[in-house]
Amino acid sequence: MIKTDVVIIGAGPTGLFCAHQLGIIGLKCEIVDNLDKIGGQCIELYPDKPIYDIPAVPECTGEELTNNLIEQIKPFNFNFHLSDRVQELKSENDKWIVKTLNGKEFETPNVVIAGGVGSFEPRKFPTKSTEKYHGKSVLYSIKDKTIFKDKSVVIFGGGDSALDWAIELSNLSKVTLVHRRDEFRGLPASVKKIKELSDNKTINLITKYSIKDVHGNGSLESVEIKSESGENKVIKADYVLGFFGLIMQLGPIAEWGLNLDKKTIPVNTENFETNKKGIFAIGDICTYPGKLKLILSGFHEGALAARGCFKHARPDEKYRFEFTTASSTIKDRLGVKE
């Protein structure tokens, strides 16, 4: 059991800056994110896309913004728990017990949900019949490629993951790559390689088709695909892999008894607390009259939520407002030598 002042859910820009504000006012926090890296949407969706509306930063990419925020909270040495997801929140003696998917437990008076539009999960096949093979012969990620040796593998998708795995597995397995159109969105070099492998019959490339159904008797035997004009084909398959990018799901957050408005959490704008004491929501996931889904709004919300956390974490102390330019206490916390 890890005891802390605040658990932050989400390591996107909003969560990171909230951590900074907690550090400044002398609180500790632990940060949980289900991605394997820090940065949230900025890193997962648009690491290379320029952002033009961060105050005093005329232009930066999602990756640069993330790196700067990481740098900014370095002095506080907060722990990150990546590739993990908060599953359960339970109230116990005025504290929250926070449990993660990987079995970590935290005891904290405050939880700050900075979860964007939820957690990223692989987009699955639209067909119901694939569900009974999920995790066995229908897969959305690959942990151990040796299982595909000498097997028939049918890969769906047109992005880098689909192309990379089609190329990689072509040495090992009988690969079919199926994509819904003729153009691929992967790197040009990978697209070229795929065309070569298809021309010399190393892989079977089928475009303008998508999945229709899977067939099998206990174990998967084949996958049926359809074209828009209604033609069907059946391909032998020991494994079916889908690479359709990531979607964002609210996931377990919806089960914590918080008021919800569609996929967002209503908060008060004084300290961004939700309807539950000690649970705050900031960034894209919170809503209030006038809410703007901007990173800069998330920063503001995180700063106020941090002060809200102070009240619960230090009930006997009075919060004293200080400027970073003038306060020697804050400079100590930042490790700045004068």
Next chain:
Amino acid sequence: MAKIKYIEFNGNAHEVEVPNGMTVMEGAVRSNIPGIDADCGGGMSCATCHVYINDDEWLKKLPEKEMGEDDMLDQAFEPKSNSRLSCQLIVTDDLDGLIVHMPEKQV
């Protein structure tokens, strides 16, 4: 201003007037029309404002897809050749009478 008809997968139709300059996605979201999620808020980063344009005339009349829209549509639920991302359709008077159909679901 354009009158746009949004038809849910179950057949429920919603007709609303959308001011010029707004996107077809925003027109749905501001009127709380179900079936368009728009998780990323119009950044062409999520494919959850996916619609079908069933009328060929309209499909031809709409502004062409910009780079990236088809890439994003690859990740949509059941994309077809008449699929569009509604966040990329900017409303003008020319779009008056447009009908968009929603997919069974967005994710």
